[in-house]
Amino acid sequence: MLRRPLAGLAAAALGRAPSNGMSGPRPVVLSGPSGAGKSTLLKRLLQEHDSIFGFSVSHTTRDPRPGEENGKDYYFVTREVMQRDIAAGDFIEHAEFSGNLYGTSLSQEQRLRQRNTETEESLAKRLAAARADMESKPPLTLPPPSGEEPGLFDLIIVNDSLDKAYWALKEALSEEIKKAQAIGHS
């Protein structure tokens, strides 16, 4: 599903950070062209592991596409409102992409924190870094595709079979899932 990153979706892994303060739960960012299957895979993951993953709904100034719901897929806002709220410090990260603003509001980050995600600072940093990664190459860059840059993505999944792609996604997240399940059962 990841080749030329054009769009991203984030789901934050939940669960308490270990007491040693080291590698706690972390945001998971799915990035790939529109229609690659990100929402489908994420929906399945959230259905199966509702207590482990939550969805961070981004804000955007772009127009909703058919079927997209305000507050579910994105918060669709005007540029005026978003710029005002960014200036007021209501966003933990934001970026302009293809002529539209995108960002993660503080309230989304607080909502996920209440579900025991990691610290505010590290979550903000990770989200900003993920967005920077997604935008590190302009869309439709000819070879080499940005997804093949070393270190840009933890995993590249080709979604030619939904079951296989979902299995690969779950496999990649298995440590996070096990950690969160262990905490949940302790």
Ligand code: ADP
């Ligand atoms: P994205 O969130 O990346 O824009 P979607 O998850 O909305 O993409 O998927 C776009 C469409 O493709 C949906 O109709 C979905 O059911 C379908 N789809 C997703 N994965 C597959 C797949 N492996 N094979 C065929 N169709 C798929």
